[in-house]
Amino acid sequence: MDSDLVEAIAGLKAIFERRKIPCVFGKASPEVLDHAKKLFKLSARYRSFLLESNPLKLETVTPVERIRLLPAEELVKEQIGFSLVDENTPIEGNKDGGWRKSWVVIGQSALLGDPYFLDVSKLDAEGDCPVYTAMSGTDRWEPHLAASSFVQFLLILTSAMEVAEGFGRAAIGVDDEDVFREALAPKIRPIDAAALKAGHWT
Numbered sequence: 001m002d003s004d005l006v007e008a009i010a011g012l013k014a015i016f017e018r019r020k021i022p023c024v025f026g027k028a029s030p031e032v033l034d035h036a037k038k039l040f041k042l043s044a045r046y047r048s049f050l051l052e053s054n055p056l057k058l059e060t061v062t063p064v065e066r067i068r069l070l071p072a073e074e075l076v077k078e079q080i081g082f083s084l085v086d087e088n089t090p091i092e093g094n095k096d097g098g099w100r101k102s103w104v105v106i107g108q109s110a111l112l113g114d115p116y117f118l119d120v121s122k123l124d125a126e127g128d129c130p131v132y133t134a135m136s137g138t139d140r141w142e143p144h145l146a147a148s149s150f151v152q153f154l155l156i157l158t159s160a161m162e163v164a165e166g167f168g169r170a171a172i173g174v175d176d177e178d179v180f181r182e183a184l185a186p187k188i189r190p191i192d193a194a195a196l197k198a199g200h201w202t
Helices: 003-018 030-037 044-053 072-083 150-167 174-188 193-198
Strands: 024-026 054-057 067-069 103-109 115-119 131-133 144-147
Touching: 003 044, 003 150, 030 044, 030 072, 044 054, 044 150, 072 103, 103 131, 131 150, 144 150, 144 193, 150 174, 174 193
Parallel strands: none
Antiparallel strands: 024 054, 067 103, 103 115, 115 131, 131 144
16 A cells, blocks of 8 residues: 555554444455456455455544445445446446446445445546535436545545534534534645545535
């Protein structure tokens, strides 16, 4: 793993430990990832993440969202669920507004059911790519930028968990959600200005 990814994972693990929220990491088997690769493309950086820190049990907790990262063993099943193909058929491009071949589900909102996914058609020099989310249960998939790269996505999740630490476990009202979003915005800006401008987190 490259140093940026190592630091991002270390920060995420640290905030889970500090907040005493259980999380479990393992190591994905190359065979599981090779099987997934027959159906869809994985970015090099995300593959490295799964090989070294496969999120067997990881769900972020904030006043406005709970994001569960998928372990490698669930990737094919989740991808099939969104793309409506079987386990032996490579995913093809869909019509406008449909699920795209280049979208790879890596997580899901535990509150809303919305997917978080990589767009592997936009790989950068580090073998990373943007993370998007889209509202489920609609006629069309309308992607919204969640992070400009997977590493930045992990950093944003960590920052959101850090900001949420000050909100305790009491019931959260609409006003508290607004306060949380306002507190999170300046934390996201230095991590990923494009993601902040896209507005998903705020």
